[in-house]
Amino acid sequence: MATNWADFATNKAVRGMASALQAAAQSRGFDTYFVTRRGFRDNLVQYLPTGPEREAQAITGALERFTEARRIPDRGRGILEHCIISTGFPLET
Numbered sequence: 001m002a003t004n005w006a007d008f009a010t011n012k013a014v015r016g017m018a019s020a021l022q023a024a025a026q027s028r029g030f031d032t033y034f035v036t037r038r039g040f041r042d043n044l045v046q047y048l049p050t051g052p053e054r055e056a057q058a059i060t061g062a063l064e065r066f067t068e069a070r071r072i073p074d075r076g077r078g079i080l081e082h083c084i085i086s087t088g089f090p091l092e093t
Contacts, residue, residue, distance in 0.1 A: 001048040008091070009041035015089055018046050034086045035059065044090065056085050 003021060008014045022032045025048050033056035036044040049058065060080055066072075084090050 001050065003046045003048075005044040005046060007042055008036075008044040014044075015091075018044075018089055021046060021048070030054065031087070033059075034088070034090050035080070035083050036090055038082050038084055056087055059085060 003018070005011075005014045005018060008018075018032075018034075025032050030048060030050065031054070032046050032048045034044055034046050047059065049062075051062075053061065063080060
């Protein structure tokens, strides 16, 4: 499951909503992580993995499996190379 936070750098409400989602996930034994392109401040995705591989680093393998199963050209390799993958909100307060 994922939430796309648009304008996360300028919309001060996003951090609180993202924290609330993270707290709800943690209360159920899950956790979330965040992915955004380095230097890009308009889009942030907060992932809630529910499968057996739940750590943030697992997204790379999940992307490979997704693109391979769907025969997406170039298998999407490199799409995450320029991204920040973080277990915490990627901006300082």
